[in-house]
Amino acid sequence: MKLAALFRTALVxxxxxxxIKPTWFTWAFAPFAPDNGAVIYERASLLSLSLSHxxxxxxxxxxxxxxxxxxxxxxxxxxxxAFLPLSRTITNMGQTFPPVAVLALAVxxxxxxxxxxxxxxxxxxxxxxxxxxITGLSTLPPATMEAARGIGLSHRQRLLRVELxxxxxxxxxxxxxxxxxxxxxxxxxxxxxxxxxxxVIIAGLLTNNTAFVLQGGLIVGLFAVLIYDALVQLEVYLSxxxxxxxxxxxxxxx
Amino acid sequence: xxxIDRISKLYDGAAAVDAVSMTVETATITAIVGTSxxxxxxxxxxxxxxxxxxxxxxxxxxxxxxxxxxxxxRRRIGYAIxxxxxxxxxxxxxxxxxxxxxxxxxxxxxRARVDELLELFSMEPEHFxxxxxxxxxxxxxxxxGVARALASRPDLLLMDEPFGALDPIIRARxxxxxxxxxxxxxxxxxxxxxxxxxxxxxxxxxxxxxxGRLVQHGTPAEIIxxxxxxxxxxxxxxxxxxxxxxxxxPLSELVEQGHAEGDALDAxxxxxxxxxxxxxxxRNAVPVVKDGVALGRVTxxxxxxxxxxxx
Ligand SMILES: Nc1ncnc2c1ncn2[C@@H]1O[C@H](COP(=O)(O)OP(=O)(O)OP(=O)(O)O)[C@@H](O)[C@H]1O
Ligand SMILES: [Mg+2]
Numbered sequence: 001m002k003l004a005a006l007f008r009t010a011l012v013x014x015x016x017x018x019x020i021k022p023t024w025f026t027w028a029f030a031p032f033a034p035d036n037g038a039v040i041y042e043r044a045s046l047l048s049l050s051l052s053h054x055x056x057x058x059x060x061x062x063x064x065x066x067x068x069x070x071x072x073x074x075x076x077x078x079x080x081x082a083f084l085p086l087s088r089t090i091t092n093m094g095q096t097f098p099p100v101a102v103l104a105l106a107v108x109x110x111x112x113x114x115x116x117x118x119x120x121x122x123x124x125x126x127x128x129x130x131x132x133x134i135t136g137l138s139t140l141p142p143a144t145m146e147a148a149r150g151i152g153l154s155h156r157q158r159l160l161r162v163e164l165x166x167x168x169x170x171x172x173x174x175x176x177x178x179x180x181x182x183x184x185x186x187x188x189x190x191x192x193x194x195x196x197x198x199x200v201i202i203a204g205l206l207t208n209n210t211a212f213v214l215q216g217g218l219i220v221g222l223f224a225v226l227i228y229d230a231l232v233q234l235e236v237y238l239s240x241x242x243x244x245x246x247x248x249x250x251x252x253x254x
Numbered sequence: 255x256x257x258i259d260r261i262s263k264l265y266d267g268a269a270a271v272d273a274v275s276m277t278v279e280t281a282t283i284t285a286i287v288g289t290s291x292x293x294x295x296x297x298x299x300x301x302x303x304x305x306x307x308x309x310x311x312x313x314x315x316x317x318x319x320x321x322x323x324x325x326x327x328r329r330r331i332g333y334a335i336x337x338x339x340x341x342x343x344x345x346x347x348x349x350x351x352x353x354x355x356x357x358x359x360x361x362x363x364x365r366a367r368v369d370e371l372l373e374l375f376s377m378e379p380e381h382f383x384x385x386x387x388x389x390x391x392x393x394x395x396x397x398x399g400v401a402r403a404l405a406s407r408p409d410l411l412l413m414d415e416p417f418g419a420l421d422p423i424i425r426a427r428x429x430x431x432x433x434x435x436x437x438x439x440x441x442x443x444x445x446x447x448x449x450x451x452x453x454x455x456x457x458x459x460x461x462x463x464x465x466g467r468l469v470q471h472g473t474p475a476e477i478i479x480x481x482x483x484x485x486x487x488x489x490x491x492x493x494x495x496x497x498x499x500x501x502x503x504p505l506s507e508l509v510e511q512g513h514a515e516g517d518a519l520d521a522x523x524x525x526x527x528x529x530x531x532x533x534x535x536x537r538n539a540v541p542v543v544k545d546g547v548a549l550g551r552v553t554x555x556x557x558x559x560x561x562x563x564x565x
Contacts, residue, residue, distance in 0.1 A: 143336075143338065144342065146339055147333065147335060147339025148341070150302060150339075150412075151329065151332075152324075152353065154325050166343060241343065242343055242386075242388070
């Protein structure tokens with residue numbers, strides 16, 4: 001346990017150093033840079049690229065969470081159950097579209113920049129959250145739901161006080177998957193001029209500079225690992241609190 | 255007083271509950287007993303309108319349950335079920351305080367009520383208040399479930415096989431606790447069970463159901479001594495009938511003047527336990543005391559006479 005915490009701290013420090021003081025690592029990347037080429041990407045600050053990368057992901061994931069959870073709530077109510085197959089089809093479509101195609105289609109409509117990337121990340125984020133929210137909301141312990149009804153909680157009170165809190169660990173699993181996919185997918189956003197860490201990787205590819213590719217890849221990878229890990233910790237904590245016998249950890253479909 | 259007036263529930267034309275009428279007096283326990291599928295749960299759930307009756311009416315203290323909104327009605331009626339249905343993400347205190355919170359009680363009043371109920375169920379408040387349900391034993395979870403149902407001092411407490419999942423020893427204790435708490439609080443309780451023993455032990459009145467119909471409704475002694483049909487007689491259990499009957503009466507009913515050897519029994523001991531004691535110690539009579547004062551004795555002959563059915 002202690003060892004894991006130590007390792008986690010080391011990774012966080014490494015990531016911060018890579019982003020804030022990239023020149024500290026010149027020695028490490030130099031062997032991968034072409035002769036006379038730059039070793040460290042300096043056209044834009046890695047910190048600002050990281051921040052804009054993360055805010056794109058955060059914005060898209062938040063929107064995807066809101067929409068997916070709302071949809072899942074609607075289709076798990078008795079009145080909305082008829083729409084379950086339809087809404088599944090729509091979110092699945094979001095996934096079968098390759099991200100590059102989404103970008104290409106969105107550019108004419110939204111122009112270059114962050115817009116098309118946001119749309120792609122949003123569409124990509126929907127499905128895992130939607131699926132997990134449906135699983136979470138439809139596998140609640142029946143005795144708890146019966147008791148909630150029997151002691152006089154209204155529909156709304158049941159949803160807010162019982163169903164969503166109990167389904168939350170499972171929904172969180174979906175959010176985690178979705179965030180990690182978005183962190184990776186955001187890199188290709190730089191092909192349509194969104195400012196993300198993909199810029200570093202693409203610059204490296206265009207100039208045959210492996211050092212750039214490694215830097216960009218390493219930073220994106222570390223963000224993904226650390227965010228994934230933090231969300232897993234949160235899920236474990238929540239599921240443990242809900243106890244072994246409840247829906248939480250069991251129904252997750254990672 | 256709860257009046258159930260010709261209440262029925264049809265599923266696909268078949269009656270799950272068929273024109274059941276009965277009256278439940280305030281501060282009594284009515285045990286509804288019957289075989290599986292006889293409509294006990296459906297009858298109970300029609301009272302708090304978890305199931306809407308197809309016809310008929312329920313009145314609580316003269317007021318029809320249809321004249322109040324469902325959720326308001328349910329907050330006035332306690333509801334406890336076999337698998338307790340506690341909220342796993344709430345502490346014990348928050349579980350018990352759920353309905354008082356909905357009713358807008360003050361924090362201090364809720365806290366006091368929670369502690370009062372935990373004490374009543376012999377669960378040290380400091381020790382249990384802040385635990386989560388997953389950190390309790392099955393018996394403790396069940397008690398918290400009943401405490402939650404009683405929290406807002408409901409007019410009526412509905413219980414659907416509340417002790418069904420407990421082992422026999424814990425179950426016997428839970429039954430005693432319920433009886434004691436019901437006497438202390440003066441609660442009106444309707445309890446579903448498929449165990450005739452439990453119905454006889456707990457019920458002031460026993461209602462026997464068969465295929466959706468109420469076939470007999472009376473005191474435990476009436477049900478045992480004068481079963482209304484072969485079905486009820488079967489439910490009461492041929493061989494065990496005399497013993498069940500004896501379990502209903504305390505020794506104080508048969509005390510006579512005279513002397514008997516050996517350890518004295520308390521006047522509240524049931525005749526069944528006294529008979530068992532006579533057999534075990536090889537006595538024909540036992541001395542009876544109440545609060546340390548000798549009252550006399552009870553003879554095995556007197557017990558035997560009480561156990562005899564109609565000739
Ligand atoms: N929602 C429903 N739809 C159709 N039939 C139902 C429904 N609920 C109950 N029934 C039927 O009504 C009858 C009575 O069921 P109920 O649950 O009241 O029985 P019970 O006496 O509580 O039985 P048990 O002791 O097994 O709990 C059964 O035949 C059952 O199949
Ligand atoms: Mg039942």
